Amino acid sequence: MDLSATDMLRVLSEATTTVTEELTDAALTVHGELPAGIDGLYFRNGPGRFERGGQRYRHPFDGDGHVTRLDIAAGTVRYTNRFVRTKEYLAEERTGRMRYRSFGTNLSGGLLRNLLRLNFKNAANTSVRWHAGRLLALWEGGAPYRLDPATLATLSQEDFDGGLASPFSGISRWLAPLLPFSAHPYIDGETGELTNFGLVSGSPNLLMLYRIGPDGHMDEPRQHPLNRFSFVHDLGVTRRWLCFLLPQADFDMARAMLGLTTAVGSLHIATERPMQVLLLPRQPGSAAPRWLTGPPGFVFHVAQAFDDDQGRLVLDLVRYGRYPELDAIEDLFRDPPAGVAPRLERLLLDPAGERCERLSLGADADNHAFELPVSAPAAAGVPRRILYGIGALPERRAPYLTSIMRLDTETGALSSRDFGLDLVGEPMLVPGTGGDEGWLLSLVFRAHQDRTELVVLRARDLSVQATATLPHALPVGFHGCWVPRSELAPAAGSPDPLDAMER
Numbered sequence: 001m002d003l004s005a006t007d008m009l010r011v012l013s014e015a016t017t018t019v020t021e022e023l024t025d026a027a028l029t030v031h032g033e034l035p036a037g038i039d040g041l042y043f044r045n046g047p048g049r050f051e052r053g054g055q056r057y058r059h060p061f062d063g064d065g066h067v068t069r070l071d072i073a074a075g076t077v078r079y080t081n082r083f084v085r086t087k088e089y090l091a092e093e094r095t096g097r098m099r100y101r102s103f104g105t106n107l108s109g110g111l112l113r114n115l116l117r118l119n120f121k122n123a124a125n126t127s128v129r130w131h132a133g134r135l136l137a138l139w140e141g142g143a144p145y146r147l148d149p150a151t152l153a154t155l156s157q158e159d160f161d162g163g164l165a166s167p168f169s170g171i172s173r174w175l176a177p178l179l180p181f182s183a184h185p186y187i188d189g190e191t192g193e194l195t196n197f198g199l200v201s202g203s204p205n206l207l208m209l210y211r212i213g214p215d216g217h218m219d220e221p222r223q224h225p226l227n228r229f230s231f232v233h234d235l236g237v238t239r240r241w242l243c244f245l246l247p248q249a250d251f252d253m254a255r256a257m258l259g260l261t262t263a264v265g266s267l268h269i270a271t272e273r274p275m276q277v278l279l280l281p282r283q284p285g286s287a288a289p290r291w292l293t294g295p296p297g298f299v300f301h302v303a304q305a306f307d308d309d310q311g312r313l314v315l316d317l318v319r320y321g322r323y324p325e326l327d328a329i330e331d332l333f334r335d336p337p338a339g340v341a342p343r344l345e346r347l348l349l350d351p352a353g354e355r356c357e358r359l360s361l362g363a364d365a366d367n368h369a370f371e372l373p374v375s376a377p378a379a380a381g382v383p384r385r386i387l388y389g390i391g392a393l394p395e396r397r398a399p400y401l402t403s404i405m406r407l408d409t410e411t412g413a414l415s416s417r418d419f420g421l422d423l424v425g426e427p428m429l430v431p432g433t434g435g436d437e438g439w440l441l442s443l444v445f446r447a448h449q450d451r452t453e454l455v456v457l458r459a460r461d462l463s464v465q466a467t468a469t470l471p472h473a474l475p476v477g478f479h480g481c482w483v484p485r486s487e488l489a490p491a492a493g494s495p496d497p498l499d500a501m502e503r
């Protein structure tokens, strides 16, 4: 089914409606057979508030972070939702008006209201992850916020016992006392080690690298200077390497500082030029950094990374031939430019020869949009044969993603389940046992029905096993995590979150 731009824009408008109620532990009615093997918590984050004081955010990444919690056990589902109480959110709640600039939205009132206003809102809206007894709401431009996993109450901004304290001085530290911590931390499924990064603009531009052990202790951050400004959303982690794809980007700092444009309006990504691939050793000092020339385009997400037996690095990623201008989504849908649909593909990187080769993952992968890639939790650097994501049928011209996708990277076989006009959310894998692939959870926005459903699919064939309608419609969100109940142990010194809930 092809869709008109009018259809798509109408549904997107429906799916970006502010959430107006916060519910606690609401029981959902389940239709179908919810497998008993699904026992744990599905957390997901995304923008939940799209206007403040009558002013609407102009970019889909600007809405205030809103986290959902689905507690699934013995065939039942209970639902809790909360906004993340960042300090900016609380200040705007108190005054009822927009007080901070966002990534793609300036304050109304013109130049004078935006001039030199450099304290941007931490939207805390991109992901929510569980690590070492902490539930973290993440946004790549700032520090995370820690949430209570039982109630989703915002506990504090998380600085990892001072590990995220800015080591810089002057205006840099005054503007950002804490370092940025990206929304795509990588957690090694074997060791429990968390690897993450943050980009610090300045002279030089810096890539901050973070390692947090399974005990929750953050090592002193590493710094790696970049030779130019860039924009990175995700990384690849293997046993040996940390891999970053750095597009050729320019940021007009003067225009952004003066408030002449929004931050996103000051950003230009030259997707016609090759990305730089930066390889850094995972263990500090174990190898020299390598710079390789990558393909042109832009990458938000890395699906997986591993080292092959010839010392090369294999990277599966979602590449755009052209940066999607989401602040001009009407133009994007009415006349989608070539290259704006995301494609899953493979890079073969040879650190010794400093070569990068682009490989196809099959004709189906070449012809289908694919985004929000997900794979089974495993040790870092262990190849995953199956990748899941969201996508679209090949005839769809604009990046309007309504299918759950499954790609076998060995055979190139791609299967999908399409939901017509309905917008699907990131498929969250609940691993099965005994070699079973498990299940996928997706929050699906039902077009023209003002409702959102939890849809549970069997991972191996994408058949729908069960659905449960949420008490209210949820905007399409970004990323989340699955936490098996057995992993929801309290952090040292913290009350048991499940006990706290029962009280």
Ligand SMILES: [Fe+2]
Pocket: 183, 184, 233, 300, 301, 478, 479
């Ligand atoms: Fe992302």
